[in-house]
Amino acid sequence: MALGDAILACLTERPMTGYELAKTFDASIGFFWKADHQQIYRELSRLRDKGHVQGREVVQSGKPNKLVYTLTAEGRAALKHWAARPSVPPSIKDDLLVRLYALDCVDIEPLRTDLMARLEHHRDRYERYERLLNKRFPDGTAPPADVGKMLSLRLGMRHERMVVEWCEEALDALSAMSGRSNVLPLDDGKREGNG
Secondary structure, X not given: OOHHHHHHHHHOOOOEEHHHHHHHHHXXXXXXXXXXXXXXXXXXXHHHHHOOEEEEEEOOOOOOOEEEEEEOHHHXXXXXXXXXXXXXXXXXXXXXXXXXXXXXXOOHHHHHHHHHHHHHHHHHHHHHHHHHHHHHOOOOOOOHHHHHHHHHHHHHHHHHHHHHHHHHHHHHHHHHHHOOOOOOOHHHOOOOOOO
């Protein structure tokens, strides 16, 4: 997948300015396809040059004019063509896993601290996905146009929950090795361990 494909997917919802697109990206596709705002603006320019999006200038009084981007027929066809190709399963590159692999050669306490931070990060993401899911799909159903969004949020929640559980398991194992107490599970709603 290229960033352009992710942008085209966002623009299927409605026309947007670059700023609106970057904000939408941050609150949706950005959960599983990272890009900063400058990358998005550069890619919008490339998509415009290819004819996949068109920009319409909107005059504003008292502030700079803005460009509103719309998906073109060529852009919709490009998105459809990209979506018909097989996906590539993501690969994992995680320095934390390499350190765990070499556990007998590294200090446990810095590793434990790193795992605690990772645990907190994934708990926060789980809770964010859960809030989004409950806000957008309170009854657990979605109209056809939003089924993919709902399924993506559910996968995100499952992934974050699985990583939280794995972090807790890893911390339990490190605690047993170093004689420290365990962390509290996600369901307890508390944010730190006893030690």
